[in-house]
Amino acid sequence: SAGSDVYKRQGINAEYMGSSGINAEYMGNNLARKKLSMKMKLPDIKKALEMVTFMKERGQVEKPEAVNVKFALTENMWANASIKNDTGKVCLWLGADTMVEYPYDEAIELLKKNMSNAEKYLESVEGDISFLKDQMTTTEVNMARIYNENIAIKQSANVSAKI
Numbered sequence: 001s002a003g004s005d006v007y008k009r010q011g012i013n014a015e016y017m018g019s020s021g022i023n024a025e026y027m028g029n030n031l032a033r034k035k036l037s038m039k040m041k042l043p044d045i046k047k048a049l050e051m052v053t054f055m056k057e058r059g060q061v062e063k064p065e066a067v068n069v070k071f072a073l074t075e076n077m078w079a080n081a082s083i084k085n086d087t088g089k090v091c092l093w094l095g096a097d098t099m100v101e102y103p104y105d106e107a108i109e110l111l112k113k114n115m116s117n118a119e120k121y122l123e124s125v126e127g128d129i130s131f132l133k134d135q136m137t138t139t140e141v142n143m144a145r146i147y148n149e150n151i152a153i154k155q156s157a158n159v160s161a162k163i
Contacts, residue, residue, distance in 0.1 A: 024136050031129045038122045045118060049111040052090050056104035059085045 051069075058064055064085040070078045091101045092110065102110065 024132060024139070028129065028132055028136070031125055031132065035122065035125045035129065038118055038125065042115070042118050042122070045111060045115045048092065049108065049115060052092075052104060052107045052111060055083070055085055055090060056108065059088055059104065 055067065058067060066082045066084050068080065068082050070080055073079050089101050089103055090107050091099050092107055093099050
């Protein structure tokens with residue numbers, strides 16, 4: 001094809017140029033999924049941090065009362081629960097079928113650390129997405145320039161052949 005002739009003349013592998021666009025699109029989609037996943041996790045971490053802080057404050061009174069809460073079993077199903085608040089401990093779901101019991105202070109520290117790490121990761125992913133968009137734009141502009149150069153060369157060859 002005309003484009004691959006230009007690539008060959010410029011010392012560029014045409015298969016690489018096509019596959020790099022596919023790779024960039026794949027990377028962009030992958031980064032977008034990571035960003036969405038992290039944006040969904042941040043509110044959960046924040047809610048957990050608020051709840052543990054609330055439980056800690058309520059547990060510091062002389063005779064702590066049970067806390068009545070509603071919690072999600074699934075997306076559309078909620079259950080009522082009465083949580084005793086006299087142990088000074090809370091169980092945190094860590095994922096991968098793992099739940100660990102922590103004292104309130106350790107749980108708060110862990111959740112704050114998780115929140116900070118998640119925010120940094122989200123910022124990093126957003127930076128990667130921005131960088132990738134810039135690289136894709138630069139590549140597209142350069143490919144258009146190469147294509148236009150090929151057209152100009154063909155036109156000048158046609159003009160010189162007529163003379």
